[in-house]
Amino acid sequence: MTIPFNHLEAIIHPDRIVQNWRKLEQIGGKAYAVIKADAYGHGVLKVTEALERAHAHTICAGSVEEAVAIRKNGFSGRIMSLLGPQLDQDYALCATFQIIPFVGQVPQLRRLDASAAAAGLRQPVALKFDTGMNRLGFVPEQVASVLPEIQSCSHVDVCMVCSHLAVADDSSEQNFTHKQGQRFSTVVNYLRDAGLQFEASLSSSPGLLAHPELRFDAQRPGISLYGGNPFWGTENEALGEGFVPAMELRSRVYQVHPLKKGETVSYGRTFKAEHDMQVAIVGGGYADNILRCLSNRTLVTIHEKRARLLGRVCMQMAAVDVSHISGVQPGDDVWFLGGPGENPVRVEEIADCCGTISYEVLCLFGQNQRRFA
Numbered sequence: 001m002t003i004p005f006n007h008l009e010a011i012i013h014p015d016r017i018v019q020n021w022r023k024l025e026q027i028g029g030k031a032y033a034v035i036k037a038d039a040y041g042h043g044v045l046k047v048t049e050a051l052e053r054a055h056a057h058t059i060c061a062g063s064v065e066e067a068v069a070i071r072k073n074g075f076s077g078r079i080m081s082l083l084g085p086q087l088d089q090d091y092a093l094c095a096t097f098q099i100i101p102f103v104g105q106v107p108q109l110r111r112l113d114a115s116a117a118a119a120g121l122r123q124p125v126a127l128k129f130d131t132g133m134n135r136l137g138f139v140p141e142q143v144a145s146v147l148p149e150i151q152s153c154s155h156v157d158v159c160m161v162c163s164h165l166a167v168a169d170d171s172s173e174q175n176f177t178h179k180q181g182q183r184f185s186t187v188v189n190y191l192r193d194a195g196l197q198f199e200a201s202l203s204s205s206p207g208l209l210a211h212p213e214l215r216f217d218a219q220r221p222g223i224s225l226y227g228g229n230p231f232w233g234t235e236n237e238a239l240g241e242g243f244v245p246a247m248e249l250r251s252r253v254y255q256v257h258p259l260k261k262g263e264t265v266s267y268g269r270t271f272k273a274e275h276d277m278q279v280a281i282v283g284g285g286y287a288d289n290i291l292r293c294l295s296n297r298t299l300v301t302i303h304e305k306r307a308r309l310l311g312r313v314c315m316q317m318a319a320v321d322v323s324h325i326s327g328v329q330p331g332d333d334v335w336f337l338g339g340p341g342e343n344p345v346r347v348e349e350i351a352d353c354c355g356t357i358s359y360e361v362l363c364l365f366g367q368n369q370r371r372f373a
């Protein structure tokens with residue numbers, strides 16, 4: 001635990017993640033909950049404990065180390081590692097802790113087989129095929145040469161075959177998405193014809209929600225579990241609604257003072273008052289991942305009313321226009337994300353202020369101290 005240096009708290013609602021997961025399974029069938037990168041900033045152990053209580057069957061961690069930590073914490077279902085074995089120690093860890101790694105290179109297969117054999121264990125794996133991301137994985141053209149490799153690995157069981165869509169969130173790119181779907185089908189059929197038995201999985205949240213025709217045996221939703229909308233700002237936006245945000249970010253007001261017409265606030269004097277105002281200085285700055293690009297842009301809520309940041313975000317503080325909110329006092333709650341009231345600030349709005357996506361904001365905000373509701 002690092003020494004607390006601020007007064008921000010990310011408030012996490014694991015029950016809402018469970019609720020979103022159930023809804024995703026209702027919509028798209030079997031869903032492997034993606035909890036990589038510390039559950040998108042939500043705290044992977046608490047999130048997986050909640051998923052375990054809800055009898056979630058399969059979860060996707062990032063690194064093998066993350067997967068092992070979840071297993072050691074008591075998760076009894078299937079744990080995948082999307083990054084697969086990278087470090088020397090990862091191979092033995094996968095067998096010992098029965099982690100299902102993504103595997104996209106022949107040497108990884110051989111090393112996994114050797115470690116499992118040495119330990120007298122079986123090694124379940126998820127074969128990863130690259131159908132268009134051009135990131136990790138075997139290419140579909142390799143499938144004929146990969147098959148005998150698999151067959152010669154006597155301790156490896158292929159339990160999943162996966163790929164990942166590059167533009168499932170973009171309805172103008174349907175052709176590319178369908179091409180990926182076709183490439184994936186070809187691979188899946190080839191391996192099934194050869195007698196392998198496995199679950200096939202292609203779609204993450206946007207594919208699950210926008211492409212029912214690309215549902216294989218399971219989907220891998222991430223962002224929708226946490227209440228983010230992968231279609232924000234697109235014509236498909238409605239498809240991503242209806243999931244409950246699972247993170248809120250709260251801090252406190254430090255001081256309230258008037259700002260006279262013509263005066264400026266914060267470094268660089270980037271905000272100048274056009275009329276007399278009331279300003280609250282609040283805890284939260286770029287050291288807390290209240291990104292500096294939110295300067296003069298993002299909204300917060302105080303007393304359930306929206307208010308805009310004024311001037312540059314500092315390392316640990318920011319200024320807020322509270323001219324329209326009466327009775328703001330030092331110690332009052334300020335919500336950078338979520339909070340009570342009719343109109344809490346959404347993660348997508350914050351992302352828009354900085355030209356980024358909800359995923360990045362959640363990962364960053366979640367690095368603050370967390371409280372679990």
Ligand SMILES: *Cc1c(COP(=O)(O)O)cnc(C)c1O
Nearest residue numbers: 034082164204205220221222223
């Ligand atoms: C992160 C990730 C997902 C989840 O994606 P979302 O867009 O958050 O639903 C699924 N599969 C893989 C391979 C991933 O890396």
